[in-house]
Amino acid sequence: MMNVDCIWGLSLFLSLSLGWTKAQQTNHTRPVFYCGGDLVTDSGFVGSEGFPSFYKPNSKCTWRITVPEGNVVMLTFRIFDLEADSQCRYDYLDVYNGHSNLVQKLGRFCGTFRPGALISTTNTMMLEMASDAETQGRGFVAYFSGAKPYVDDHQFCGGRMTKDQGEIKTPNWPDNKYPAGTSCSWLITVEPDMVIQVKFGKFVLEADAYCRFDYVAFFNGGTKDDSRLIGRYCGDRAPQPFITSGNVLLVQFVSDLSVTSDGFFADYTSVPRGSQILTFDSGADTRSIPSRPAVKPAAPKRPAATTQPPVPTAKYVPSKPKPVKPTKGRGQGTTGNDGTRPKRPVHQNPLCAKACKRDGTIKTSFCASEFVITGKVNSLSPGPRGSLLISISLTKAYKAGRLTITQIGENMSVKLVSQCKKCPLLRRGANYIIMGQVGEDGRGTLEPGAFTAPYKPPHHKLLVNISKQPC
Numbered sequence: 001m002m003n004v005d006c007i008w009g010l011s012l013f014l015s016l017s018l019g020w021t022k023a024q025q026t027n028h029t030r031p032v033f034y035c036g037g038d039l040v041t042d043s044g045f046v047g048s049e050g051f052p053s054f055y056k057p058n059s060k061c062t063w064r065i066t067v068p069e070g071n072v073v074m075l076t077f078r079i080f081d082l083e084a085d086s087q088c089r090y091d092y093l094d095v096y097n098g099h100s101n102l103v104q105k106l107g108r109f110c111g112t113f114r115p116g117a118l119i120s121t122t123n124t125m126m127l128e129m130a131s132d133a134e135t136q137g138r139g140f141v142a143y144f145s146g147a148k149p150y151v152d153d154h155q156f157c158g159g160r161m162t163k164d165q166g167e168i169k170t171p172n173w174p175d176n177k178y179p180a181g182t183s184c185s186w187l188i189t190v191e192p193d194m195v196i197q198v199k200f201g202k203f204v205l206e207a208d209a210y211c212r213f214d215y216v217a218f219f220n221g222g223t224k225d226d227s228r229l230i231g232r233y234c235g236d237r238a239p240q241p242f243i244t245s246g247n248v249l250l251v252q253f254v255s256d257l258s259v260t261s262d263g264f265f266a267d268y269t270s271v272p273r274g275s276q277i278l279t280f281d282s283g284a285d286t287r288s289i290p291s292r293p294a295v296k297p298a299a300p301k302r303p304a305a306t307t308q309p310p311v312p313t314a315k316y317v318p319s320k321p322k323p324v325k326p327t328k329g330r331g332q333g334t335t336g337n338d339g340t341r342p343k344r345p346v347h348q349n350p351l352c353a354k355a356c357k358r359d360g361t362i363k364t365s366f367c368a369s370e371f372v373i374t375g376k377v378n379s380l381s382p383g384p385r386g387s388l389l390i391s392i393s394l395t396k397a398y399k400a401g402r403l404t405i406t407q408i409g410e411n412m413s414v415k416l417v418s419q420c421k422k423c424p425l426l427r428r429g430a431n432y433i434i435m436g437q438v439g440e441d442g443r444g445t446l447e448p449g450a451f452t453a454p455y456k457p458p459h460h461k462l463l464v465n466i467s468k469q470p471c
Helices: 004-018 294-298 301-308 310-315 320-327 363-368 460-467
Strands: 024-026 032-033 039-041 043-047 060-066 072-081 092-096 105-109 118-120 124-130 139-147 159-161 165-167 184-187 194-204 215-220 231-234 248-253 263-272 371-382 387-399 405-408 411-416 431-438 444-446 453-454
Touching: 043 231, 072 124, 124 139, 215 320, 363 460, 371 411, 371 460, 387 460
Parallel strands: 039 060, 118 184, 159 184, 411 444
Antiparallel strands: 024 032, 043 139, 060 124, 072 118, 072 139, 092 105, 092 124, 165 263, 184 248, 194 263, 215 231, 215 248, 371 387, 371 431, 387 411, 405 411, 431 444, 431 453
16 A cells, blocks of 8 residues: 555645546645546546545445547556455445446456556446445545547557457557556447457467456457357467357457466458358357367377376275275385385475474564465465465455465455475365465465464454554
8 A cells, every 4th residue: 555645645746737527626735535426527537535545434436437429438547445355245346338337347346456457338437336334445546538449559448349340459469468457348339230250360368278367258249248158268379260149249358467468369340140150159169278178189198008007006996905005004115016106205395294383473474474465275286396286365465575466357366385285284265364485486485384374354453453563
């Protein structure tokens, strides 16, 4: 969070240089933000009620933005500080692609990480902020402006497109990589008796098996609805061409706050209903990464020979029960197999042979650690040399340093590496306080003595108080 004096200074400078709409007024010394309002202007600022003071509990505020016809609304956040929750259930800001909560939601946001730029497909946008009765933050300040849908600028993308043919491309294409933290929506509409054909040129987005981080998604019709999903794509394989079922296509491109890539370019063309190209089942190839297992059919032939020995050992256990029992008791040299197999469980990291216990108290560990977070353990998977790879759904970062925090949709996540598989002990699905160090790659690392503890709501105030004390 920023120092209050700095925030006031920034807000005062903005108010003097750019003016304020009906939802914000100056009070001779600093700008005053109100709970909701109608903002009808070319550009301006919108902020939570009372900013930079803490926003009120149990409140709900709605701002309706309208820029001149023929423009789209570009919204960029300058400051963002709402109560953090992995699912944004308590305090949150919803942004809508129009003046109603019945239209497409561009995103729900909370926590302390600024969302990427948001662009509407029309000249209107609505912000709706809600808070519960407990923890509050300082709120948000965002700048909005009207822009032409086809402005050649890395900050702008998306918009309403009504021509019978056109192009869709990521920001900065083709000169540079697309920026992190970007959200773009294109709404393509052609004549009622026509449908839309899309063909891709170059395509390189951050790869992920489920396209959770950077992706482009296509929907039949003008709403983001899974039942209307044509495909959700990422990776480095261009999707196959497709044709919509109607005359309206919604395209949404999202990049998270970490890895970026070259992006993509696609052409769309209006074609008569009934036209056919090489189509595919929308549920069969909705991602570019899962299509890569087409290479895997060759791979099973290799493991067929190498993976057979482990399989028979499981199958033949009934006929050789004795070798199984010694392994449970860690009896080495009694399995009857070659002597190298019992040695594999031996810890390669000497730290892992020590007794598993925490080093230090919550206060001393807070000061000694490079990151302090709370969150839910999403997954645990074996890593190299007896390590453990951990995925955390972030609730709150009290101390982040160089730790890489990834935003996935409305949620934030952190990837950690524990040097020892069984210490510290973490269970999938449980919430923890976790403290540790940060590697050169931005990933958190946990040594056997790292401070971890089951998280309960009262711990929040304790950690906040510790974070305010000098180490």
